[in-house]
Amino acid sequence: MRREFLDNEDHCCTVRDLAKSYRSGRGTKATTVQANAGISLEVRRGEVFGLLGPNGAGKSTLVRQLTGLLRPDSGSIDILGHDIVRHPERASRLLAYLGQESTALDELTVSLAVETTARLRGLGQAQARDARDAVLTELALEPIADRTLGRLSGGQRRLACFATALVGERPLLVLDEPTTGMDPVARRAVWAAVDRRRAASGTTVLLVTHNVIEAETVLDRVAVVDEGRVIACDTPGGLKALVDGDVRLDLVWREEAPVGLPLIAELAGRAVMAGRRWTVRADPDQARDLVAQVTAGPAFAALDDFSLSTPSLEDVYLLLGGRHEGLAK
Amino acid sequence: MTVTATAAPTRPAPVPAALAPSAALLPSLGAVYRAQLSRARVARIPLLFVATFQSLGIMVMMRGVVGTGPGDAGAARDVVAGSSVLVVAFVALNLLAQYFGRLRASGGLDHYATLPVPAASVVLGTAAAYASFTVPGVLVTAAVGCTLFTLAWVHLWILVLVVPLSGAALAGVGAACGLLANRQEIATLLGQLGMSAALLLGVLPASHMPQGIQWMRDLLPSTYAVDALARTFAARPDWSAVGLDLAVCAAVGVVSLALSTWAYRRAATRT
Numbered sequence: 148m149r150r151e152f153l154d155n156e157d158h159c160c161t162v163r164d165l166a167k168s169y170r171s172g173r174g175t176k177a178t179t180v181q182a183n184a185g186i187s188l189e190v191r192r193g194e195v196f197g198l199l200g201p202n203g204a205g206k207s208t209l210v211r212q213l214t215g216l217l218r219p220d221s222g223s224i225d226i227l228g229h230d231i232v233r234h235p236e237r238a239s240r241l242l243a244y245l246g247q248e249s250t251a252l253d254e255l256t257v258s259l260a261v262e263t264t265a266r267l268r269g270l271g272q273a274q275a276r277d278a279r280d281a282v283l284t285e286l287a288l289e290p291i292a293d294r295t296l297g298r299l300s301g302g303q304r305r306l307a308c309f310a311t312a313l314v315g316e317r318p319l320l321v322l323d324e325p326t327t328g329m330d331p332v333a334r335r336a337v338w339a340a341v342d343r344r345r346a347a348s349g350t351t352v353l354l355v356t357h358n359v360i361e362a363e364t365v366l367d368r369v370a371v372v373d374e375g376r377v378i379a380c381d382t383p384g385g386l387k388a389l390v391d392g393d394v395r396l397d398l399v400w401r402e403e404a405p406v407g408l409p410l411i412a413e414l415a416g417r418a419v420m421a422g423r424r425w426t427v428r429a430d431p432d433q434a435r436d437l438v439a440q441v442t443a444g445p446a447f448a449a450l451d452d453f454s455l456s457t458p459s460l461e462d463v464y465l466l467l468g469g470r471h472e473g474l475a476k
Numbered sequence: 477m478t479v480t481a482t483a484a485p486t487r488p489a490p491v492p493a494a495l496a497p498s499a500a501l502l503p504s505l506g507a508v509y510r511a512q513l514s515r516a517r518v519a520r521i522p523l524l525f526v527a528t529f530q531s532l533g534i535m536v537m538m539r540g541v542v543g544t545g546p547g548d549a550g551a552a553r554d555v556v557a558g559s560s561v562l563v564v565a566f567v568a569l570n571l572l573a574q575y576f577g578r579l580r581a582s583g584g585l586d587h588y589a590t591l592p593v594p595a596a597s598v599v600l601g602t603a604a605a606y607a608s609f610t611v612p613g614v615l616v617t618a619a620v621g622c623t624l625f626t627l628a629w630v631h632l633w634i635l636v637l638v639v640p641l642s643g644a645a646l647a648g649v650g651a652a653c654g655l656l657a658n659r660q661e662i663a664t665l666l667g668q669l670g671m672s673a674a675l676l677l678g679v680l681p682a683s684h685m686p687q688g689i690q691w692m693r694d695l696l697p698s699t700y701a702v703d704a705l706a707r708t709f710a711a712r713p714d715w716s717a718v719g720l721d722l723a724v725c726a727a728v729g730v731v732s733l734a735l736s737t738w739a740y741r742r743a744a745t746r747t
Contacts, residue, residue, distance in 0.1 A: 214586075229492050229495070236592075240495040240497070244586070249584075249587075251584040254519060255511055255514060256514070259510075259514055263507050264591065266507035267593040268592065269499045295517075311587075
């Protein structure tokens with residue numbers, strides 16, 4: 148195994164056949180849930196690598212294993228040449244983790260939360276203060292530096308937590324939905340900060356996300372995870388090529404869809420429905436024809452909105468046969 | 477189907493990478509303590525005031541039952557000492573159990589568990605902060621109690637030992653309850669029960685209790701802090717007995733903080 152790791156010198160993180168199952172429920176009703184069922188992936192140094200998948204797909208379990216919080220039943224994790232399954236305590240010295248919860252920091256001021264985290268990452272007092280000042284300036288958090296995290300808006304709190312992940316620099320950042328609730332300005336600040344670290348020190352980013360739009364713009368490569376497995380792994384462009392040629396037609400009905408009309412009844416058979424929204428995949432000519440028919444015919448009166456769009460990662464996910472209707476929460 | 481990425485063009489990169497330094501015990505303990513202490517600014521009412529008001533209320537109530545004459549001297553000492561230590565039990569045991577219970581249930585422990593910091597510095601730093609939150613409340617309660625029951629102030633300096641030692645013992649128990657409970661409600665329940673036991677068995681004069689209750693009282697770590705403080709209200713305190721009581725607090729503190737450090741490790745990396 149050691150040899151294999153040495154062969155992959157440009158890999159920041161190599162995961163092989165990771166499996167974890169746990170028992171759910173009690174007594175005779177207990178069932179075994181497979182949280183990951185043989186995940187393998189390689190994250191290259193300096194890239195922004197995404198984990199995309201619905202709730203319960205096994206992303207969080209994988210992240211907990213990478214960060215040394217959870218021991219897998221079998222499989223191996225190598226981060227920058229260190230065996231994390233055997234030495235989980237080394238993870239905190241190799242990576243910075245931004246989880247979804249901020250309860251440990253909620254009653255601290257932004258400034259103290261960042262400084263304390265820096266201290267706990269092993270920085271001396273003066274270093275920690277310098278790191279704190281630098282990151283607060285970088286993320287434009289100075290105006291709210293003395294405010295308590297718990298009293299900030301969701302997006303501001305998230306940005307403050309992101310700041311805690313940046314101090315005491317690590318070669319790998321594991322970010323679990325870092326931009327949830329952020330406005331576009333804060334999102335830009337996050338990705339600019341990530342880019343600066345990639346350019347300056349080749350920092351690698353492992354990003355867990357639900358946000359398909361963001362994933363398409365910031366990720367170098369993405370692994371689509373479903374039912375504890377990686378069902379596809381490529382660049383966003385490479386994955387989108389899988390659905391090449393098809394476009395997506397979204398129809399939003401005012402109230403009930405007019406299924407009495409033959410055209411709409413036929414569409415109902417192939418549309419993915421989410422409330423009043425129907426999504427149909429078709430080749431461009433057929434989609435154009437469908438739009439013409441729907442907008443010119445009697446169905447138009449029942450239509451609230453429609454759109455034609457080029458394929459997204461979400462379409463890829465649906466094509467790959469994920470068991471869920473989509474990636475949106 | 478399992479898909480893995482294809483091999484990438486080789487870039488020179490050294491492996492294995494150097495590990496960043498870990499945080500040392502004392503500096504990280506100091507950082508946790510300072511951060512926790514600052515929470516008093518935000519949560520001042522629950523952390524600083526509620527316990528004090530409760531203890532003052534109990535003393536006023538007990539003043540209606542226990543007089544200031546020589547016959548009631550022993551009972552008056554127990555009431556004032558019990559009410560003072562109750563502040564410690566409320567904050568260090570009850571509130572700390574709730575805090576760790578909440579942190580564990582919400583996944584907040586992950587923040588600390590993914591930092592290269594010794595478990596002991598998180599537990600001891602937090603416990604020390606909660607013990608510190610009790611200082612103003614204990615001082616106010618003891619001072620008001622001495623006035624209310626006309627007790628001597630002379631030996632109140634013993635609080636310099638009683639607060640940290642009872643704080644260590646009760647915060648250790650509180651932290652262990654919060655970290656061992658598998659549900660947040662259980663942590664809250666354990667904290668409340670511990671505080672109620674300290675209230676009922678600590679404030680009410682032991683001499684008025686049946687034998688069985690006295691044995692239960694002996695099992696509570698707060699009892700020894702109450703007895704140590706109560707003994708110092710005497711004209712000639714039995715200092716060796718005071719020392720023994722405080723030694724019990726210290727021993728319980730060592731054991732319970734070690735237990736809670738173990739419980740923290742277990743909770744932080746639970747499967």
